[in-house]
Amino acid sequence: MVPIFSWKRTVPRTMVNRFSVLVSACEILVEGLAIFVALPRVYPEASRSYWLNVLLGLFLFANTLGNFIMTIGVDSSSGSVHLPSILKPGWNYCHRCQKNSPPRSYHCNECGLCVLKRDHHCVFMGCCIGYANQRYYLMCIMHICILTIYANYLNMDLAVKCISENFNLLTLIASFTPVLAWIYGVTQPVSFFIAFQSITCLYCFLIFTVLFLYHLHIVLRGQTTHEFRRLDDRSYDLGWMQNIRDVLGTRWYLVWISPLITSPLPGDGVHFKSESLCLEEVKDL
Ligand SMILES: [Zn+2]
Ligand SMILES: [Zn+2]
Secondary structure: OOOOEOHHHHOOOOHHHHHHHHHHHHHHHHHHHHHHHHHHHHOOOOOHHHHHHHHHHHHHHHHHHHHHHHHHHEOOEHHHOOOOOOOOOOOEEEOOOOEEEOOOOEEEOOOOEEEOOOOEEEOOOOEEEOOOOHHHHHHHHHHHHHHHHHHHHHOHHHHHHHHHHHOOHHHHHHHHOHHHHHHOOOOOHHHHHHHHHHHHHHHHHHHHHHHHHHHHHHHHOOOOHHHHHHHOOOOOOOOHHHHHHHHHOOOOOOOOOOOOOOOOOOOOOOOOOOHHHHHHHHHHO
């Protein structure tokens, strides 16, 4: 199955989801800015190290933003595939969509449609993560983790300088709440901007590292978040290598390079091989 991208889908249906997308896009821009503001301070501008780090920064920023856009724009709904009119065993009927819904597909009230192999509705992306866009979601949060580690590394000299030169309770509070510190006049606009981008990177690093490890663990077990949390159902676990292929596609080892690299998914999002089915096939042989 090849993912279908549409720019129309990048504007979510509800105002809450539109706001989530806007906040997340601003976060990514702040993280990217944190790198390019810090680079001339860390490396001499005409040096080879400077340009190598500019390339690294661009690579991480482009991958984060590209995978973010693809996660929202790729259609994971059941409307992207042809569904039979007869209700098959293991299928459900969705009264809201008035269509048959295949196994592992669930209706999302926020998105207003049935999502193939629905994993969860992501508050940061304002959309559902399902069969067709899970690859981009995983790569997006992985690149956010690396981007924030890198931005924190580049801004470390400022943090160390701040702690060693003017450390007191007020600067400590101002570092963790830069907006409040700026409003109450504790910090100047420039210090506010540096503190704001540093603290955004630190918060994002903590949140997205936990999120990435959690989702990677679930993917390796061949489950969706729903199957992991509510049912602990591992009937679709085909071994970690096949589970990775089912999410990242047949060229899974290349997807970290760019969201534009094609990596077709082995299935169709409607029919899934289960562990018991594979055992039956082996017996037949
Ligand atoms: Zn539905
Ligand atoms: Zn949704």
